Amino acid sequence: MTAVSHVTPAPEVASPVTGRARIGDIKPRIAGLAAIAFVISVVIQNIIRGSSAPANDASGGEVLTYFADHRAVTFVVAGSFVVNAAALATFLGATMRRLLAGSRPAWAITGGVGAVGVVVLFAIVVATEQALSVVAGQDQPSVAAIEALWALHNSAFVVLYAALAIALVGLARAGVGAGVTPGAFDRVAPIGGGLLAIGAIAGPAIAAGDAMPLFGLAGIGFLVWLAFLLGTGLRLVRS
Numbered sequence: 001m002t003a004v005s006h007v008t009p010a011p012e013v014a015s016p017v018t019g020r021a022r023i024g025d026i027k028p029r030i031a032g033l034a035a036i037a038f039v040i041s042v043v044i045q046n047i048i049r050g051s052s053a054p055a056n057d058a059s060g061g062e063v064l065t066y067f068a069d070h071r072a073v074t075f076v077v078a079g080s081f082v083v084n085a086a087a088l089a090t091f092l093g094a095t096m097r098r099l100l101a102g103s104r105p106a107w108a109i110t111g112g113v114g115a116v117g118v119v120v121l122f123a124i125v126v127a128t129e130q131a132l133s134v135v136a137g138q139d140q141p142s143v144a145a146i147e148a149l150w151a152l153h154n155s156a157f158v159v160l161y162a163a164l165a166i167a168l169v170g171l172a173r174a175g176v177g178a179g180v181t182p183g184a185f186d187r188v189a190p191i192g193g194g195l196l197a198i199g200a201i202a203g204p205a206i207a208a209g210d211a212m213p214l215f216g217l218a219g220i221g222f223l224v225w226l227a228f229l230l231g232t233g234l235r236l237v238r239s
Contacts, residue, residue: 025094026090026093026094027094028094028095028098028180028236028237028239029236029237029239030090030094031090031091031093031094031095031233031236032091032232032233032234032235032236032237032238032239033233033237034086034087034088034090034091034094034233035087035088035091035229035230035232035233035236036229036230036233036234036237037083037087038083038084038087038088038091038229039226039229039230039233041080041083041084041087042080042084042226043226044080045076045077045080048073048076049073049077052066052070053066054066054150055209056154056206056207056208056209056212056215057208057209057210058150058209060143060144060146060147060150061143063132063136063146063147063150064135064136064141064143064146065136066136067129067132067133067135067136067137067146068136068137068141071133071137074129074130074132074133077126077129078126078129078130081122081123081126084122085119085122085123088115088118088119089119091229091233092112092115095175095180095232095236096108096112098178098180099111099171099174099175099177099178099180100174101178102174102175102177102178102179103177103178104173104174104176104177104178105174107169107170107171107173107174107177108170108171108174108178109170110166110169110170110174111166111167111168111169111170111171111172111173111174112167112170112171113166113170114163114164114165114166114167114168114169114170114171115163115167115171117162117163117166117167118160118163118164118167120163121156121159121160121163122160124156125153125156125157125160128149128152128153128156129153131149132146132149132150132153135149151207151208154206154207154208154209155203155204155207157207158199158200158202158203158206158207158218159200159203161196161197161199161200161203161218161221161222162196162197162200164193164196164221164222164225165192165193165194165196165197165200165221166193167225168189168192168193168196168221168224168225168228169189169190169193171228171232172185172186172188172189172228173185173186173189175228175232180232180235180236180239181228181231181232181235182231182232182235185228185231188224188227188228189224189228191221191224192220192221192222192223192224192225192228193221193224194221195217195218195220195221195224196218196221196222196225198214198217198218199214199215199217199218199219199221200218202214206218
């Protein structure tokens with residue numbers, strides 16, 4: 001006599017249907033718009049600050065007067081940092097998969113490390129400016145504290161050049177390899193990175209205001225960084 005076992009199939013559970021649309025991943029077009037937004041925000045920030053900002057070798061009294069009289073500008077800088085950090089993070093998050101899938105994944109990782117350094121170091125710069133604004137707004141502000149904070153501000157800004165150089169060269173070479181960055185940056189990005197590196201090496205002199213021509217060279221490298229973001233962003237938008 002053979003025993004026959006009957007297996008009762010498990011009842012099917014229907015997936016719940018909701019009226020809410022799922023939020024998809026970041027699209028290349030959004031990544032491109034984020035890169036373009038970063039460039040626009042940086043340009044606007046520099047226009048607002050203009051030539052009124054103190055020179056690197058400004059006295060403590062001059063720096064104190066500036067931050068006491070330009071508290072609104074400090075709020076603009078803080079707000080633009082939020083926009084810039086979010087835009088750069090969105091650009092990196094959305095494009096890193098394509099960069100890693102390209103022919104130069106190691107350069108993508110290198111550039112990503114540099115970009116993280118850019119956000120961290122610029123956060124220190126912005127935090128120092130906020131501290132300068134706070135100290136300058138006190139009833140009896142300390143000029144010595146202002147001078148120390150100003151030296152830290154300038155030094156952090158110059159160290160930022162090293163992170164920018166790494167981010168520019170790494171991301172540009174990876175972007176060219178993945179077909180999302182114009183090929184000209186295979187040659188232009190190393191030049192811009194080299195100029196930024198020169199500025200970082202001359203950091204102590206630039207922070208003290210003693211080597212401003214080198215500061216100008218590093219500024220050209222920074223323009224190359226913005227051009228890379230703009231060129232790559234436009235390609236991503238068109239894609």
